[in-house]
Amino acid sequence: MNIVVCVKQVPDTWSERTLRSDDSTLDRGAADAVMNELDEYAIEEGLRLTEAHGGEVTILSVGPEKASETIRKALSMGADKAVHVSDEALHGSDALVTSEVIAKVLGRIGFDLVILGSESTDARMGVMAAMLAERLSVPQMSFASKVETDGTAITINRQADYGYDTVEATLPAVVSVVEKINEPRYPSFKGIMAAKKKPVETLSLADLEIDAAGAGLAASATEVVSFAKRPPRQAGTIVTDEGDGGTKAAEFLATRKFI
């Protein structure tokens, strides 16, 4: 099975994340860059499926040169090869443009299954799987907490507020996964060494025959009007329980009319 896993390099949640004052895009210099956490689950699922059914896992990432670190990590987990779309003209691209670029690459390299994390920790839109399915005209199998496939048909459990739905489709398809799906492996020493020799194809927009004028911040369909740090919450009342903590909490809830 030919599986493509999309990965994104994001600012570490643990570092202070901010936007640039000049163009309101993510300040990539201000925070450590890491692989989007849910993408590790997507890679793990891809690896498990190829271990069971044969085939290859190709990593696909759109991002600046630095994203090659994230690609190497994905390869060190066990993926076979990678495609890195890197072009300065992509700076500030929104989800619409990014999905167009990814769809273009997918159309070019072919796939039985595309797997993504269900959202990125920076933008948190949760739209990419749906956009790709729409662009590629293949079934959308998103928010999966379980994936089963025999190489032709695919069934997922789609996580929902009330539990889950079972959804069926035939391949090729786009899948996004939630963290319940598996436990991602750590790269082994052997994996890290092997990753250094795995092929990474780097593509520019010109290589993909995408007009640079249609990409990047200027082509974005949304615009940041302004942004500001959220003012700190007003300090609340903190009491130490001396046998009456529950009673005091109830009094507070009563003054706010919750009880």
Place this chain on the structure above:
Amino acid sequence: MAEILVLVEHTGETVKKVTCELLTLARACGEPAAVWTGAGAEAGRARLAEFGAAKVYVAESKDFDDYLVAPKAELLAELVAQKSAAAVLVAATTEGREVAARLAVKTGSGILADVTGLADELVGEQSIFGGAITVQSKVTTGTPIIAVRPNAVTPEPAPGAAEIEPVSITVSDAAKGAHVTGRVEQERGERPELTEASIVVSGGRGVGAGENFALIEKLADALGAAVGASRAATDAGWYPHQFQVGQTGKTVSPQLYLACGISGAIQHRAGMQTSKTIMVVNKDPEAPIFELADYGVVGDLFKVVPQLIDEIEKRSQG
């Protein structure tokens, strides 16, 4: 006045609260037209009228329930073109955001995801990076598609005609790729849905074990609240994953958020920082969650919470 399409979220005939919130926002920007998919519109109509829907477009096909997301996007794209809609509002739920995504591709329009408010000229407010930054943004291309965070705005009634207008649409085969074959409902008792609830009671690492979540549930039931859990608790298998509040989980914005035994790592704060009132019970006075607390009790949750439940029950009887 230009029409603002509002995709109705409903369970059978019952309109979800978030739809009333969307209608409230839509009224300020144009003429709200509700879009109802599947059966039940006749019965659900009254609620839409109460919150100011001028029209209700009804597409009755079973395809909207039988196939994932794509049929709804197809319907909205059709209506956007037919009615020259000024904007489309959806709930920022899993499905709402995905409908928005497909609609954006179909119509070449920008999306504002997870907005917490809407001002003049459809400028949306968003809370990003775990609530650290507030952004005002707008759509500059196409028909603005705006996904609104449930519970972020207060629904205000204002009567509308809610005139039903049937829409005939043939869902294309291309939109029938992902077939929904079953639904498995997991027990959550009579509790409200997590993202819709006006009160959420959450438990974290401090709860210590799965069986101890009974205490969190008891407090939730005393308050008529939904139950949430931190990632530490869901990863440990103490509570089902779909109740996880935080980054990679649900984002909630209730009137009251009650965090029990949750330290308040940034991942968790990302999912609850826009709650209106926050109460914390935690034995560690240094826990970062206290920075967010309107009211905090430093103490053992196994002592504080039972006493709180007793007090709530006493007051409700009195």
